[in-house]
Amino acid sequence: MGETITAERADAVFGALADATRRDILSRAMGGDLGISELAEHYPMSFAAVQKHVAVLEGAGLVRKRADGRRRVVTTDMDGLRNASVVLDHYEELWRGRIDRMHELLDEDGLPSPDTDTPDQEDRT
Amino acid sequence: MGETITAERADAVFGALADATRRDILSRAMGGDLGISELAEHYPMSFAAVQKHVAVLEGAGLVRKRADGRRRVVTTDMDGLRNASVVLDHYEELWRGRIDRMHELLDEDGLPSPDTDTPDQEDRT
DNA sequence: CATACGTACAACCATATGGTTGTACGTATC
DNA sequence: GATACGTACAACCATATGGTTGTACGTATG
Structure with missing residues (x-):
């Protein structure tokens, strides 16, 4: 449950x-298990470039590589995605709260304190 | 309503x-209206560096600058945040679907087709 | 076993990024 | 009006990023 959000994780x-290429690779990886060269066919860049993009996704814990003969099959990292979901939610809630508060001010038209102090979970070394 | 997600918007x-610095700036901007130099006090970097970070946030449509005397007050861009929310949701739903499907497979234990074709809204030039 | 395929990885290059300092300019303040 | 403050912006630097090509190596396939 309460997965702690580290700045490094969020950065990654x-x-x-x-x-855009990495987002697309991630989408395709979710669709089915593809080898890197199979992925590379879809993009106007070299195999090596795609390899690097996959490495970045892997570094962010969104994707894994499984060996299958001479292929390296790219699969989604379920735990990673779940955790990433938490990261996205964190920030979304942050500004969703802000948006909702805006609505209150607009709707009820007379709340005074703009005392919107959000302590913030992460960072803050 | 149905805000279209462009690759450029997602990139930004x-x-x-x-x-991490930009995320923190965004948090603070949500908390109250701060001048750039006031923001800069919180970070171990020059005023100019913070200025640049604010510019990036502005470019992504998450933040705006309003003039107030000699100060430039950084405020959250409500429309931008709302729209960003849509972007985050898009990707979150994408892999949340994948996660849920995983659960189905594990729980009901015998669904055959891994026919997980997700057409994907954005990109795909 | 020779060959083709899929991958890994290093070297290299151009540009983007994140930081710096210095200068200039409008706006308060004394 | 002189001075201090907050900002804008340019020039510059080091490193990161996104791409390339070339080489090497395990794994299929003829």
Whole structure:
């Protein structure tokens, strides 16, 4: 349950998802088990480049590689995805709270204190 | 309503959130309206560096700058946050579906087709 | 066993990123 | 009006990132 969100984890997850090719690779990996060269066919770049992207996803714990003969099959890392989900939720809730509070102010039209102090779980060395 | 998710938007949002300092700046911006130099006090880096981080957040549409005398107050961009929320949800649902399907397979123990074809909204030039 | 295939990995390159310092300029303040 | 403050922006630097090609090596296949 209460998975703690570390800054490093968040860095890795957001960083991994900050590239369209990697997001697409992740999507495909969820669809079925594909070898790296099979993945590489879909992109206008070399096999080695795709290999690197997979490595980044792997580093972020979103994906794993399983050996199957001479192929290296890319599979989703269930625990990793679940955990990443927690990371995304954390930030989404953060600003969703802010948005909701905005609505209160707009709807009820007269709440005074803009005392929106959010202590923040992560970071803060 | 049905905000379309573009690859560029996703790149910008994930990219902006892939840095701990920027995530913290965003948190603080949600807490109250702060000038850039006020924000900068909290980080072990120059004013100019913080300025750049704010610019990245601004570019991702998560934050805005409002003039207040000689200060530039950093405020959250409500529409941007809402839209970013949609982006995060998109990917979260993607793999949450995958996780749920996993559970089905484990629980009911005998579903055959791993026919998990997820067409994917964005990208796919 | 020779060959083709899928992969790993190193070297290399161009550009992006995250930081710095320095200068300039509008806006308060004395 | 001089001075201090908050900001903008350019120039610069080191490292990270995203791509390339080339080589090597295990694993199928003829």
